[in-house]
Amino acid sequence: MTPDSDIIIIGGGPSGLSFAGALADSGLNITLIEKSPLEVLQNPPYDGREIALTHLSKEIMQRLGIWQRIPEHEIYPLRDAKVLNGRSDYQLHFPQPAYARGEPTDRLGYLISNHNIRKASYEAVADAKNITFICGEGVKQVKTNTEEAQVTLESGRTLTAKLLVAADSRFSQTRRQLGIASDMHDYGRTMFLCRMKHTLSNQHTAYECFHYGRTIALLPLEENLTNTVITVDSDRVSSIQNLSDQELAATVQQQLGNRLGDMELVSTRHAYPLAGVLAERFYGVRSALIGDAAVGMHPVTAHGFNLGLASADILAGLVTEAAQKGKNIASQELLSQYDSKHALHARSLYYGTNMLLKLFTNEAPPAKLLRGLVLRVSNNLPPLKKLITRQLTG
Incomplete structure (x- = not known):
């Protein structure tokens, strides 16, 4: 048939x-x-x-x-990316590559x-x-x-x-x-996404901030517009949901140490439970x-x-x-x-x-120590950074 x-x-x-x-x-x-x-x-x-x-x-x-x-x-161009751990100012930096897939480039990738x-x-x-x-x-x-x-x-x-x-x-x-x-794999965490405007330029740099109790990812769109991703344990969802737009922007601004200046929420919020x-x-x-x-x-x-x-x-x-x-x-x-x-x-x-x-996401003292060590080792091993950058660029 x-x-x-x-x-x-x-x-x-x-x-x-x-x-x-x-x-x-x-x-x-x-x-x-x-x-x-x-x-x-x-x-x-x-x-x-x-x-x-x-x-x-x-x-x-x-x-x-x-x-x-x-x-x-x-x-939107994604020039480079940085990773922060806890309260430390030390950054694991993935700079923009000179080449991607054999061609000259000025960016890690793109955001759409x-x-x-x-x-x-x-x-x-x-x-x-x-x-x-x-x-x-x-x-x-x-x-x-x-x-x-x-x-x-x-x-x-x-x-x-x-x-x-x-x-x-x-x-x-x-x-x-x-x-x-x-x-x-249920990660037991929920992410909240929204767009925020800010007074300082994001330099088209992405950030992954593994702060204690809450992770913030910053995905640069326009120079003064960033997609903000806030991830918390799912039993702490109300700590984000119950905030007004002004309160949410203020708490993100504080957690980032005013890295992007004054912040303002300019989109609707969207929540997604995380599972792999x-x-x-x-x-x-x-x-x-x-x-x-x-x-x-x-x-x-x-x-x-x-x-x-x-x-x-x-x-x-x-x-x-x-x-x-x-x-x-x-x-x-x-x-x-x-x-x-x-x-x-x-x-x-x-x-x-x-x-x-x-x-x-492990906040036990030994894990905190190891997290910082992993960032420093990764930052100071050019072959490893090159390998990760190749994965990021495709």
Whole structure:
């Protein structure tokens, strides 16, 4: 029996849309299912999240026609990054590199609002003739076997395809129904995001401030506008929620030691409980996981979206090559190859991030001492800093 589609993608976030976009000229018939209404894909709301992008991610997004659709004035340069520990003024500094991916550069990477990426990702594939959108309807059940993949919608309608791709978040029900286990880590912390204006220039420098009891990340947008990320233990959520806008700005200003001068909250606030997930494997029978369904990262290393985009790019490349050669686009050999390629960086980043968090959120006296030592050692080992900078730039 002929399947309804060559590929069914579950999830219309940037990873799912990027994967679809990478196959827009492949000749394959693609169905993308997204639970949100079409209007949300067309005009995603501001959600407080600013996404740090590597130079590799920029290259991929340019190739997919996404980058060109983002307003130039809303693409912010990330020149360099600094890490602070506790009350110490000592900084681990990652300066702007001279080169990234073999080309001269004056920045570590870029910052773009999540809603702008989502909007541009949809616009890049909206008119593709080989992509069918099913929006405003969720998935009830998925099943795969050696012959086909089956997706049953909440309406009761059943669709079939040669390959099923899950891109439906780190809490993916598709992954669960495919029988793929995952390492789920609840960090017991909640992050609050908002934009703040300030009187002193941020110099387009990002800061990660591991203060005791509360972590603050500063992501520079305009010179006097910064995305402020405040992370606290989840049992202390009320200590942030109950503050007025003026009180919140004042407490951040005080914690930063007036580093950015007078501060003023100029956006809505958004709260997200923090959880990380790593799938045991990134594929099953006639199925694959991309984006957060494969790896959901803690945002401290700013690599979640970059990994998701890389996963879509890797899988799309393998599928395109197989289709061009008339081979099976859902073979176990192909999917195993995708798993190996994506796992090469994803697993080390996931576990490395968790180790970093475990150390820098531990406030026992020995851990505090070790935290300071780690910063100093990292700062004074050029090969290590170069390695980390290469990860940051992609």
